[in-house]
Amino acid sequence: MSPLTLTANSRRVLERSTLLRSLGLVLLGGIVLYVVSGALGDYDRLQLATGAYYFAALAGLTMLIGCSGQISLGHGALMAVGAYTVVLLIGDNDWSVVPALVAAVLVSCAVAVPLGAAASRLRGPYIAGATLAVAVGLPALADRFPNAFGGSNGLIINPPTPPSWLGSNFSLEHWEAWIACAGALVVLFVLYNLTHSGVGRSLRAVRGDEIAAALCGLRIGRLQTLAFVISGGCAGLGGALLALVLQLAQPDAFPLQLSLTLLTGVVLGGLGSLSGAVWGAALLVLLPGWSSDIANSLSLSQNVGNNLPFAIYGLVLIAAMLVWPSGIQGGFMALRRLVSTRRRSTG
Amino acid sequence: MRFRRFSRVGPALAAVGLVCAVFATSVYASSNGGSTAPGVTATSITFGTHQPLTGPAAPGYDEIAPASQAYFDYVNAHGGVYGRKIHLIIKNDEYDPTLTVQVVHQLVLQDNVFGIFEGLGTPTHTKVVGFLNAEKVPDLFVASGCPCWDKGTAQPYTFGWQPNYTIEGKILGQYIKQHFGSEKVGVLYQNDDFGNGGLAGIEDEVAASHIVSKQPYESGATSLATQITALKASGAKVLVEFTVPIYTAIARITAYTLGYSPQLVVSNVGIDPHTVGDLLKSVSKGKVSGDALIDGAVTDGYLPSFSDTSNPWIKLFMKVKDQYDKSATFDGNVEYGMAAAYTLVQALEAAGQHLTRTDLIDAVDKYGGSWRGPGLVPFRYTKTEHGGYDGVQMAKVVGSSIDASGPVLSTPPTKGSPIVKYLGGQPAPPANGIPSD
Secondary structure, three states: OOHHHHHHHHHHHHHHOHHHHHHHHHHHHHHHHHHHHHHOOHHHHHHHHHHHHHHHHHHHHHHHHHHHOOOOOOHHHHHHHHHHHHHHHHHHHOOOHHHHHHHHHHHHHHHHHHHHHHHOOOOOHHHHHHHHHHHHHOOHHHHHOHHHHOHHHOEEOOOOOOOHHHOOOOOHHHHHHHHHHHHHHHHHHHHHHHHOOHHHHHHHHHHHOHHHHHHOOOOHHHHHHHHHHHHHHHHHHHHHHHHHHHOEEOHHHOOHHHHHHHHHHHHHHOOOOHHHHHHHHHHHHHHHHHHHHHHHHOOOOHHHHHHHHHHHHHHHHHHHHHHOOOHHHHHHHHHHHHHHHHHHHHO | OOOHHHHHHHHHHHHHHHHHHHHHOOOOOOOOOOOOOOOEOOOEEEEEEEEOOOOOOHHHHOOHHHHHHHHHHHHHHOOOEOOEEEEEEEEEOOOOHHHHHHHHHHHHHHOOOOEEEOOEOHHHHOOOHHHHHHOOOOEEEEEOOOHHHOOOOOOOOEEEOOOOHHHHHHHHHHHHHHHOOOOOEEEEEEOOHHHHHHHHHHHHHOOOOOEEEEEEEOOOOOOOHHHHHHHHHOOOOEEEEEOOHHHHHHHHHHHHHOOOOOEEEEOHHHOOHHHHHHHHHHHOOOOOOHHHHHOOOEEEEOOOOOOOOOOHHHHHHHHHHHHHOOOOOOOHHHHHHHHHHHHHHHHHHHHOOOOOHHHHHHHHHHHHHHOOOOOOOOEEEOOOOEEEEOEEEEEEEEOOEEEEEEEEEEOOOOOOOOOEEOOOOOOOOOOOOOOOO
């Protein structure tokens, strides 16, 4: 066999095997994140960790909306479920990080089951309404049961300590960035395989035309519930990572706004694509900082200056939706199509 | 055709790469290789603070940090401390603990501040005390009276400043016992360490049989109708409130519409007449004239009343405000910001010219207990006590001012310990308005 056929063979294997492709993607992502997290300063590592936990939640949500066509305004509450699980397990029961994260995913999946089952019976604005109620109601449980959940003060945990073999100079922020990025890569792996599998195709069929899909023998309710549960598990992992990075679970961390912000991130990044979720996460992390930097650089009166970051944030969102109606990822795809048609017509 | 599948992977990778590149733009910008303490040079020293500039706690409290800044500007114009100009980076955390964690990390790790000064709020600041002490960052004069700052051994870098809410609760409780001894007492309190600390103080002094209703509320709540209805039903004639200004206003409006008018006894953090008056006006959409509704409310103070314009400290602070914080109205919050800034300058003076983070902490531990300034009482600062002012003077809201009267009282926060009169008096401010070593 010549080397040429070998590479051709391996390429064919890669084309056939979603699993191998996703592993390659995770490996490459891991290397990039390893290098980047090593080069960054401690504050930027924290930003990276923030981006990673946002990515976990956004990727789950974008899969739900883009693949199965359901909308959820309740993912902020599912993040809260993950966060409280981790904090209660680590803080009260001294669990170590990995089992606590796994438990957080399982618990939020369990909470998502009835939600998903209810959502699969609803359509359009009614799903939005039902999930909205969850976003408003669930975090309020912490206030209702202050003995278990610490009320509005919330619960605090000690930061995860980096293992000793990493050396004494290895900062806490570096370790947090690693944990969060590892979580994000797991989400990437699972969702990449899901969307490229038969289940993903079935989900897209359901989104395209429910009646046609049902006639083909797909069980609509079951598929939609499945999508909701997986997406809820991702949100739970995102919340759990948030709790680890910030070392707290507190009702104010999961307001209704968070659910709306997640939706904003998904739409701005590009609905239904995992790269879109990367963009969305980056925007959610960087945009607030940029807008307050801009506001601070103009020396304005207190009342205007304090509120300007919100106005700038809003304006950027409006502008972005006008320029890239299909999100940043959609914008890039359109750009690439444009370039390739030009090349074809000239060539 | 062959590359079609790869093309799906491509954009994802490109996205990851680009995002990382964006993060990487600020690499090394934040690293500080030198051996000197972060945030301090020969000509400047930088502190950071987290403040609610927007959100539920913003009304009134958003004046505090700018007032501190104004006092620092005044000191800087007179040459600073040991030739160093004091800078204050103010970050908005919206009274949201998640944001507090983020902005404090940013201040310490990215902006390389020397310390955190006057971080505001109990639910907020409790989430960063662990981080600041782990990183050995001075965390001076937290703007909250939570008893939880007073742990010199466990949290050597954190210092409270205003009287601990339990001290305040005890003294308010004693006043209630003496003046409304036979009345039924109701308590409305924020359901966190702020409200619980105050409640503990009240319960230490007022007999349990007299407290007929204890109603907590959550910060962020939009209505207090349930709580006020319950308090009215309980027949409480004296209503004690451990509330931030917006909830003092909401409680008052709700009571007004329910026809419930108990004698108010409100923690000093929640009754600045200017702030609450404005809030009442806006909450009622102009239907009631603000401060008339809180006229006669009993409260306390640990600084001279801002409306006592004959006091030399108030004269000094008003002068500084007119020069460096022109847009503000002089009220209790502005006074608070300036007085806390004064204490920080005292600490910097005492820490000496060659400054490290531990020097500043040692200076407060060692000398803080003897510092006098605008406060009516001394501080409880020793190696193990990091509690702030150790007492208050009772006062009453009259119109748009606060009239202090009676003896200055002081007590330790411990349960059952006696309340005594403080007879040390208040010294006059230094001639140039700047503390000297």
